[in-house]
Amino acid sequence: MNKNAQNILLIGSVHDCTDLEYASGFRAVDPVVFLDCGARKMLVVTDLEHGRAKRQCPGVEAVTVRDLGLTGKRWRLSDQAAALLKREGIKAVTVAPTFYHGVAERLIQKGIAIRISRKPLYPGRSVKTTEEIRKITEAQQGAVIAMRTAVDTLSRTEIDPAGFLRLRNRVLTSEWLKDLLQGVLVSHGCLCQELILAGGAQSADPHEKGSGPFRAGEPIVIDIFPQNMASGYWGDLTRTVLRGRAEPRLRRMYAAVRQAQAAALARLRAGVKGSSLYKAAAGEMEKRGFRTETKDGRSVGFIHGLGHGVGLAIHESPSLGKTSDDRLRAGNVVTVEPGLYYPELGGIRIEDTVVVTARGWKYLVPCEKRFEL
Amino acid sequence: MNKNAQNILLIGSVHDCTDLEYASGFRAVDPVVFLDCGARKMLVVTDLEHGRAKRQCPGVEAVTVRDLGLTGKRWRLSDQAAALLKREGIKAVTVAPTFYHGVAERLIQKGIAIRISRKPLYPGRSVKTTEEIRKITEAQQGAVIAMRTAVDTLSRTEIDPAGFLRLRNRVLTSEWLKDLLQGVLVSHGCLCQELILAGGAQSADPHEKGSGPFRAGEPIVIDIFPQNMASGYWGDLTRTVLRGRAEPRLRRMYAAVRQAQAAALARLRAGVKGSSLYKAAAGEMEKRGFRTETKDGRSVGFIHGLGHGVGLAIHESPSLGKTSDDRLRAGNVVTVEPGLYYPELGGIRIEDTVVVTARGWKYLVPCEKRFEL
Numbered sequence: 001m002n003k004n005a006q007n008i009l010l011i012g013s014v015h016d017c018t019d020l021e022y023a024s025g026f027r028a029v030d031p032v033v034f035l036d037c038g039a040r041k042m043l044v045v046t047d048l049e050h051g052r053a054k055r056q057c058p059g060v061e062a063v064t065v066r067d068l069g070l071t072g073k074r075w076r077l078s079d080q081a082a083a084l085l086k087r088e089g090i091k092a093v094t095v096a097p098t099f100y101h102g103v104a105e106r107l108i109q110k111g112i113a114i115r116i117s118r119k120p121l122y123p124g125r126s127v128k129t130t131e132e133i134r135k136i137t138e139a140q141q142g143a144v145i146a147m148r149t150a151v152d153t154l155s156r157t158e159i160d161p162a163g164f165l166r167l168r169n170r171v172l173t174s175e176w177l178k179d180l181l182q183g184v185l186v187s188h189g190c191l192c193q194e195l196i197l198a199g200g201a202q203s204a205d206p207h208e209k210g211s212g213p214f215r216a217g218e219p220i221v222i223d224i225f226p227q228n229m230a231s232g233y234w235g236d237l238t239r240t241v242l243r244g245r246a247e248p249r250l251r252r253m254y255a256a257v258r259q260a261q262a263a264a265l266a267r268l269r270a271g272v273k274g275s276s277l278y279k280a281a282a283g284e285m286e287k288r289g290f291r292t293e294t295k296d297g298r299s300v301g302f303i304h305g306l307g308h309g310v311g312l313a314i315h316e317s318p319s320l321g322k323t324s325d326d327r328l329r330a331g332n333v334v335t336v337e338p339g340l341y342y343p344e345l346g347g348i349r350i351e352d353t354v355v356v357t358a359r360g361w362k363y364l365v366p367c368e369k370r371f372e373l
Numbered sequence: 374m375n376k377n378a379q380n381i382l383l384i385g386s387v388h389d390c391t392d393l394e395y396a397s398g399f400r401a402v403d404p405v406v407f408l409d410c411g412a413r414k415m416l417v418v419t420d421l422e423h424g425r426a427k428r429q430c431p432g433v434e435a436v437t438v439r440d441l442g443l444t445g446k447r448w449r450l451s452d453q454a455a456a457l458l459k460r461e462g463i464k465a466v467t468v469a470p471t472f473y474h475g476v477a478e479r480l481i482q483k484g485i486a487i488r489i490s491r492k493p494l495y496p497g498r499s500v501k502t503t504e505e506i507r508k509i510t511e512a513q514q515g516a517v518i519a520m521r522t523a524v525d526t527l528s529r530t531e532i533d534p535a536g537f538l539r540l541r542n543r544v545l546t547s548e549w550l551k552d553l554l555q556g557v558l559v560s561h562g563c564l565c566q567e568l569i570l571a572g573g574a575q576s577a578d579p580h581e582k583g584s585g586p587f588r589a590g591e592p593i594v595i596d597i598f599p600q601n602m603a604s605g606y607w608g609d610l611t612r613t614v615l616r617g618r619a620e621p622r623l624r625r626m627y628a629a630v631r632q633a634q635a636a637a638l639a640r641l642r643a644g645v646k647g648s649s650l651y652k653a654a655a656g657e658m659e660k661r662g663f664r665t666e667t668k669d670g671r672s673v674g675f676i677h678g679l680g681h682g683v684g685l686a687i688h689e690s691p692s693l694g695k696t697s698d699d700r701l702r703a704g705n706v707v708t709v710e711p712g713l714y715y716p717e718l719g720g721i722r723i724e725d726t727v728v729v730t731a732r733g734w735k736y737l738v739p740c741e742k743r744f745e746l
Contacts, residue, residue, distance in 0.1 A: 016389035016471075029567060029580070030688065047672040052580060098389075101477040102470020102489045116475045179560060182602075186555040191564050193602055194402060207402070207425060229555075229566055299420040315403065 008036040008121050009093040011077050018312040022125050025057040033080045044080045078106035096121055126309050126317040127331035136333050139228040140235030140353055140364040142190035146181045147237055150222050154243055155373040159216040165243055174210040190226035203347035206304055216244035219346040225314055234314045236335045238351035243373050253340050254371045256288040257348045260338035268361045274324030278306040281338040290340050300342050307335040310353055332356040381409040381494050382466035384450050391685040395498050398430040406453045417453045451479035469494055499682050499690040500704035509706050512601040513608030513726055513737040515563035519554045523595050527616055528746035532589040538616050547583040563599035576720035579677055589617035592719040598687055607687045609708045611724035616746050626713050627744045629661040630721045633711035641734045647697030651679040654711040663713050673715050680708040683726055705729040
């Protein structure tokens with residue numbers, strides 16, 4: 001066995017270990033053990049999962065618990081990993097920082113050396129294959145169709161004397177519109193658990209999901225990040241709209257965010273640092289008078305990163321954050337999502353998901369940008 | 374500070390640490406740090422999340438990264454945890470086996486003792502409050518409505534000369550019916566990522582999700598386990614149906630599974646061991662000639678546990694597995710789901726989710742059981 005080879009040990013399910021799904025092709029509902037020795041890859045499964053593992057994971061050896069001599073009771077994950085490592089004569093493994101501490105402790109007791117990698121175990125994961133881009137595009141298509149539904153619905157509302165938006169004489173709420181969008185997403189094979197539809201003061205908090213009736217003249221942040229149910233890949237899309245006419249400050253704020261996105265996109269290409277894109281976007285907004293600062297103990301302005309990779313996880317490498325050293329590579333799929341948040345005005349965010357190329361970038365699925373409806 | 378108190382340290386998101394959501398009330402999209410000292414509970418959040426944490430988590434102190442003196446860059450979770458423990462003068466913490474190994478290693482380097490608990494950190498979590506039962510019931514209601522839609526739709530199909538099921542002259546497929554059910558679930562505020570609709574030979578693999586057209590005379594396993602989007606709580610429900618007439622062996626198999634469920638339910642009450650219910654169900658099927666064994670290297674018969682707790686996780690304590698020592702308690706919400714799987718016949722599973730009482734149990738939401746449609 002090659003002593004220089006890095007033997008990667010992954011344990012987890014689709015919920016907590018997307019690297020396992022990426023490297024094995026196996027969608028595990030409950031945690032499983034996967035050992036990646038480069039040329040050889042092994043997945044430990046129950047008899048029950050053996051058929052599915054063989055079908056879903058070409059190039060991966062499906063090892064049953066019984067093959068490892070573990071029979072008669074429910075074996076712990078650490079027992080499965082230890083038995084597999086023993087069979088393979090492996091004494092040292094590399095794991096991610098999120099590896100289960102309880103399993104690590106047991107393996108160390110059995111004499112296995114565990115190295116925690118502070119870098120991504122699969123650096124190639126951030127560079128998407130054509131097939132992966134197709135899958136992300138499919139999820140993004142769901143997001144775009146749902147976004148059009150949201151924008152069309154809001155633009156069709158009437159503004160009542162109290163300023164509420166009405167559709168067929170009923171006040172339109174965030175909850176009602178979310179239900180509508182969820183139905184659209186599902187009919188396109190997508191799920192979006194954390195749909196954001198936040199109007200007015202709620203829009204000033206980028207993590208607020210939104211509730212209650214919408215009003216005219218207030219920004220409504222619509223952030224749709226669906227996961228395609230069949231492939232497990234995600235899409236991500238945000239628009240901010242306003243029914244009626246915006247006050248001049250909000251209009252300038254929207255223009256600043258849009259200009260910030262354009263500035264970042266103008267610089268986006270393989271080789272560029274994530275943080276330099278962040279700075280381009282932040283600078284554009286600052287220049288227009290929209291400052292990022294602490295006011296009454298609360299951060300206001302551009303208070304989150306510019307973007308993140310999208311794939312089997314909704315947040316993955318590379319980062320377009322303020323301090324990100326990640327250099328973009330052709331084939332990265334990233335969001336570009338500048339935003340501004342001020343409690344007295346509300347929030348505005350515009351987000352697209354794009355694929356990075358050698359000389360620039362391409363939309364996965366274009367989606368129009370309008371503010372006032 | 375009370376030296377005997379167990380200081381529980383939880384780090385994670387809703388995806389990988391439901392204990393954190395349970396103990397804090399906080400739904401974290403990205404991982405956060407939570408320290409539970411019994412009387413005092415502290416959650417570390419960014420400025421961005423401070424407002425939401427205060428709203429969502431009464432009784433929990435929302436500590437910002439800034440409060441901990443961490444400013445100016447993106448701080449690691451281990452830095453956040455270390456700073457909080459230092460502030461509180463805590464030198465030893467208890468964690469779950471799934472705690473992040475990378476964080477544990479850094480804390481150990483900083484002199485923190487880490488004890489891995491092999492027992493649930495929140496043993497009370499398996500006993501549901503009235504409010505939790507209401508939330509699970511809400512998810513289960515979605516499952517029941519979707520199940521009725523599935524059964525009604527299948528019963529309305531026509532059987533074509535080739536044995537395929539047709540609806541409005543189109544062959545009914547697993548994919549089509551899943552889309553229909555997803556829409557129903559979403560309109561009831563629920564998501565079900567891993568819906569199972571497996572017909573014929575596919576039904577013999579309990580983890581197979583199903584695809585392609587359905588045929589008459591073959592069992593169709595319908596397993597619906599939705600999560601309510603607002604509350605995060607799950608429901609779980611399985612029925613097996615067959616369009617047309619079943620061959621006698623399948624009919625006997627269905628009767629055996631149903632009888633097995635009845636036998637387990639007849640014994641279900643607070644104080645009973647999970648494994649004794651498993652044995653009651655298994656014995657009932659064995660007695661009727663349906664054996665669990667290994668055939669051609671494949672396990673056949675009753676090849677999974679009898680049930681599991683349901684709450685903020687779809688699989689949680691207590692277990693109704695073959696070797697489970699868990700004793701049921703009033704307020705447990707558990708599935709009771711015997712099944713039989715034979716490659717040559719197909720699979721049959723019947724599952725209900727019930728709440729355990731001192732003297733017996735109650736359905737969360739009853740749902741009729743029919744086999745031949």
